[in-house]
Amino acid sequence: MTTIREPLSRPEPRNALQRLGRGFADFIAEVGFASTICFSAIGCFRYAFAPRARAEIVRQLHVCAVKSLPVVSVVAFFIGMILALQIGIELRTYNQEALTGSAVMASMLREMGPFMAGLVLAASVGAAMAAQIGTMAVNEEIAALEILDIDPVRFLVMPRMAALVVAVPMMSFYTCALGVLGGAVVSHTQLAVPWATYFQNAMDFAGEKALWVGLFKAFLFGFVIATVSCHRGFRTEHGAVGVGRATRESVVTNFLLILVVGYFVTRLFY
């Protein structure tokens, strides 16, 4: 599919109503373009096992998972610690601080794990994707690919999407595990909950459904981050200023969509 948009020839809107209509029409067109990118990239998954595509997916996976590990680790550990502290202090007023592990586990598995992994990867990997593809767009590298008859969606979006739909669930699971561990440290040191009690209660609450729904959310976040970031990248124009704008818009849009998708998945399963 072509990803290059020609400048449109159309008259300037003459009043607020026309501007509103133009804005709405442009919004619908962009949603349509982003959806086309998403479904075209999914259609290109059949090329994912070709040697060169496989190598690119592994390279992207390294960027998404391995290089994001330090920041995800810090975020996950501290989220677990904060949750344990806030919940534990409340539970202690009822002498129920031993249940801190259950609450931390449930929060991390159902919401915080996929949510925090999604946000961190959107802010780091997604922003980098938008900036890279945006720079390619303003340097005419995307046009060069099209002229060489190389589909930019297959060549650029598919490997990034494939990497993200694997990496976000992996990072989500890792965030949950490290968050529960962070909670354990706080529960033991601040709330005097024995390690064994904390982990026993946590594991009792580690429902299979919560785990799978959380991973499903993270899987969807992978599609969202790849689609939004690449879409904003392809739409970049006006040089360095445009690259900055595309990066900012990709982060903001990703954050909003992660919240919205997260809510509707929760609504669907609970």
Next chain:
Amino acid sequence: MIRFEHVTKTFGNGKRVLDDVSFEIAKGEIFTIVGPSGTGKSVTLKHMIRLLTPTSGRVTVGGECVSEATGKALSRIRSRFGYLFQSGALLAWMDVADNVALPLREKTNLTEGEIARRVDAALDAVGLAGEGASMPSDLSGGMQKRAGLARAIVTEPEIVLYDEPTSGLDPVTSRRIDELVSDLSSRLGITSVVVTHDLHSALSISDRIAMLGGGKVLAIEPPASFIRSTIPQARAFLDAQYVTRRGAWEKTTEE
């Protein structure tokens, strides 16, 4: 080979960049488009490969209408072209050899050995032998452009479009690029369309020169008659580069 039929292009701000442009380029010809900045030279080039679509009129390549082509038809037409961008447009994360090899790896079934042989030959032709392992960011602007040229010709296309092939290059390298364009045309019968400000280059290599001004084709003439042009815009363009009616590089406008 390439035919423009009453092509008009208007952009979003209402600016008419091309205004009823018609011309035809013959197979194997070196056709050069010159003119002041902002007169639609690159826009004309981009219409040939459907990076832009005419607001009205049509562009055909070998009888196929590129202005209306989509999908596989557009792929088939584009596979006949090589395109040199002003900036080179190399992929920043690949080294030069991988950039040049990209169309061969993606669009052919050649072995890696054959690809390496053709990449080396293309890099040698543009004077970049031994630079295959360099990253684009390690090259000067002129070298990036030459690497882009190697990528454009490595598939041995029927038509090569050159957008400012010699801008930013030193005179010796510029003449080398000129010789390469001439050589590709005479040896392989490649049709070349060159957009340039470099009149010395245009007069040296072209079969015909088109002068654009105000979105219109002001003149299409062979170099020998182009330098005698009496059209005011063409004369001003020639005089500004010290090209007299007798020939180039006599630094006088006196006749």
